Amino acid sequence: MRPITIHNVHTHVFTLRNIPKRFLMRGLVDIFKRKVPAKIAAWILRNIIPFNHSDKPQRMAVFAEAAIHNTQEDIFKQLVGFYPPGSRFGIMSMDFDYMGAGKPEKDFMSQLEELAVLKSNHGDQVVPFIAIDPRREGITELVKEYINEHQFGGIKLYPPLGYFPFDERLFDIYAFAEERGIPITAHCSPSGVHWQGRKKEEWRTHPRTGEQLKARSKRKFTDYFTHPANYYWVLDKFPNLKICFAHFGGAPEWDKFLDVSWPLRKQLPKENIKEERFVSRQDVSWLAVIIDLIRTPLYPNIYTDISYTAYKPRYLPLIKILVNNDKLRNFILYGSDYYMVLMDESERAFSITVRGFLGEDDYRQIAETNPKKFFQFNSHKE
């Protein structure tokens, strides 16, 4: 059998220098609240980790070790060492400059410049995604520059940093991406890195549905930005956009899918059913919303990746079933969310567990066949 060229479509190589200091300090406070063993706490203190949510000290230490590398190239080299030679990696940049936590030591522009060097050093192995934020001035031109001049291979959305994906300031980028078939990966699991400033008054009403949005915490509130139903307003306008919903909705939503009795839902097609678009509904799992988005013939280029989420053994049978569903099989992508996933599982164990459980045919489908199609776009400048 021909060997599989593994594509890990979702990884990160940004370093702690790319993350704002105030955010780092909050991470530190979190760690102390968790009462970690003194020795570990001291060790973490030395190295300052921001978004760690692991309660297992040894995993925390492994995660910390990955995060404290000096350059993105260093982290990338470690990632490559977990996979067979010739594997390819989608690398998601992050724009932390507008999350209300001050400026990082190395801002987003220098993160991008470093990534461009990484790309030119490693060619096909590296597929960098440029993060977009509607609050960054000149973002459309920046996207075009990095795609056209620096061979970037995609676009990354991270709404919980404080914006809705249907923000009209992003529409020129969507038009550009739709025309060329450029892949967009949208963070899509609850919580994670989120807006650190004060909640804005205008956020209390959903701009499209008019729902009143309230939440116990800022972290919970920012889930409204991330909710996959928000993309109906993007896709209504750009139906051929190629979007991957990262993490397939995320672990809490998979638990909801597995554990909760479902409300009666109307059958497809249901393009005009308004309640499907409510982001305040707690009774529908994001996993189900993403499955609907992939299945509807209205939007032919919707993908999802299993990054991070597949670390839990209880999810593997459901992944197997979904990959073997006719309507979904061509749209599920292998990704790990390196080095975030190290909070729960080692990188190599993650990939081998997924591969062993799925078997070679299914693994080839999600780690080679589908990613090749996802990554492919018209790279000619107009």
Ligand SMILES: [Zn+2]
């Ligand atoms: Zn990620």
